Amino acid sequence: MDQEDAALVEAFKRGEESAFTALVIKYRETVYRIARRMVANHEDGADITQEVFIRAHRALPRFDGRSHLRTWLYRITVNLCLDYQERRNRHPWVDLEEITAEAPVETGPVAQAEAEATRQAITRAVAVLPPRQRAMVTLRLYQDLPYGEIARIMGCSEGTVKATMFAALRKLRGLLATEWSEKR
């Protein structure tokens, strides 16, 4: 485990609440980004981020340090996102408007419109992926985690992660190609 994390966890176990606050500050943005990419809207992403740290606070006294704290937190995050997705499947819509509402940093209206269209297409394609594939793509491409760590987070083998990633990327490629060929 990262030395700084280990020291903070030990301090928290000794009763220093400020150590937990430091851990939250260190990881909150990454946890939020993973959740947000998984659930595609701010409210639910924020709600899941909050729940991750509530659960971490309760379970941290039992954390044995055999894995990275980061891996442990991301595992809680992914599991909560998958639970959320399970509930959400009863109402399968995606808030594309909100996720694409962040204006791109581009100059000129044509470039801006093109960037916006590309991002919307990618967002729609990613939203079509099954939740576990989406989690793996998020952890790999946006968090740059090694396949071994993704395997520990997802509770499967490294080979499964690679095979799933391969399938996910080819599926995304197909979805994007279809979308763009329809527009032309």
Add this chain to the structure above:
Amino acid sequence: MQCLEARDALLEITTGRTPPDLRRAVAAHLADCPECRAVAGELEETAALLRAVPDPAPPDGFWPDFMLRLEERIREPVTVGGRLRRWFRTPPSLVPAAATAAAALVFAISSVVLRPPLPPTAPSPAALVAPYITDSMRALMPHLDEAVQIWQSGLGAENAEPLLEPLPQAP
């Protein structure tokens, strides 16, 4: 290097960091394998496109409020009821849909419970006939009322077959 090995490595190359020796081995394989070259191109392009989407960011001023709410929730005593509430709670983005569904349900129930009383049911055939049976008709036909009752009961005629065998007479 075989295709299977090369494609495994391609995933590393296109989506992560690869040691130089592996990168060289894959490059050598790609030079001789057009199929893997095509796959490499697809993976690389798709990964680059996905990475081009910027990181989502919360609205300004979100984190201080987040920390306050987190602190409050950590201080809350953990109760079974609270846990159940959280487990069953509606995700925030579904609140408008849940509210609409609840309103529709309340409307449906209230339209049944609070609806005005139904108009009286149609009068029975006996009631329709009754005003036309005068005393003189009854005097002429003493069994008229009985006949009307038989007609009303749908058995057809006075001499219709009885539905049940009559009970044997006591000796």
